[in-house]
Amino acid sequence: MNLQTLFPTPFVQIENPYLAARVRPLINTILDDPQYHSSIMNYTSTFDPMNKIEDQIELAQPLVSMKEYLFDLGVAFLNQAGYQTDLMQLGCELHFNRINQGQSHQKHLHSGNIVASGTFYVDFPTGSSPLVLHDPRLHREMVSYPMRVTEWSKRRHYTELRTGSICIMEGYLQHEVETNSTNGRTVVLFNLVN
Numbered sequence: 111m112n113l114q115t116l117f118p119t120p121f122v123q124i125e126n127p128y129l130a131a132r133v134r135p136l137i138n139t140i141l142d143d144p145q146y147h148s149s150i151m152n153y154t155s156t157f158d159p160m161n162k163i164e165d166q167i168e169l170a171q172p173l174v175s176m177k178e179y180l181f182d183l184g185v186a187f188l189n190q191a192g193y194q195t196d197l198m199q200l201g202c203e204l205h206f207n208r209i210n211q212g213q214s215h216q217k218h219l220h221s222g223n224i225v226a227s228g229t230f231y232v233d234f235p236t237g238s239s240p241l242v243l244h245d246p247r248l249h250r251e252m253v254s255y256p257m258r259v260t261e262w263s264k265r266r267h268y269t270e271l272r273t274g275s276i277c278i279m280e281g282y283l284q285h286e287v288e289t290n291s292t293n294g295r296t297v298v299l300f301n302l303v304n
């Protein structure tokens with residue numbers, strides 16, 4: 111019997127280590143400054159929806175160019191997935207995160223007006239904890255049958271990341287970062303909002 115795959119979940123991973131090297135020092139300077147640390151997060155992060163980093167500082171030109179590049183990738187992703195982006199009013203919000211040894215980010219999704227979410231790994235030391243994506247089908251949260259892992263039964267996907275990796279997915283897709291064992295795992299989070 112040939113099983114068909116219905117309702118696939120779009121996800122893309124792109125590599126740009128050159129851009130990561132260019133923006134990494136600028137992002138480290140921001141993350142090294144405690145005045146930009148969000149009290150919401152339990153690791154070093156600028157994430158604060160009520161007080162965005164872009165409202166606090168004027169981004170240096172390489173970061174502005176990076177934002178345009180990431181936004182364009184996000185729009186292309188949504189386009190390919192079928193969104194009529196020319197009829198939408200899309201914007202992009204940036205946040206910077208650094209997860210050190212022993213830190214993690216529990217399973218969550220990006221709700222509200224967030225259409226797509228991207229992560230750009232500007233520093234991903236060897237052995238860092240990857241982005242883990244969870245099967246978005248709701249019944250996976252509720253029932254558990256004895257199953258072997260197939261394309262259809264797999265519940266989570268472990269990404270294979272390196273410095274320069276860029277991941278983009280739709281906002282509803284649950285994801286997490288399990289306990290990290292390195293220092294300096296540094297990410298640009300870019301949310302495409304409508």
Ligand SMILES: [Fe+2]
Pocket residue numbers: 218219220285
């Ligand atoms: Fe997230």
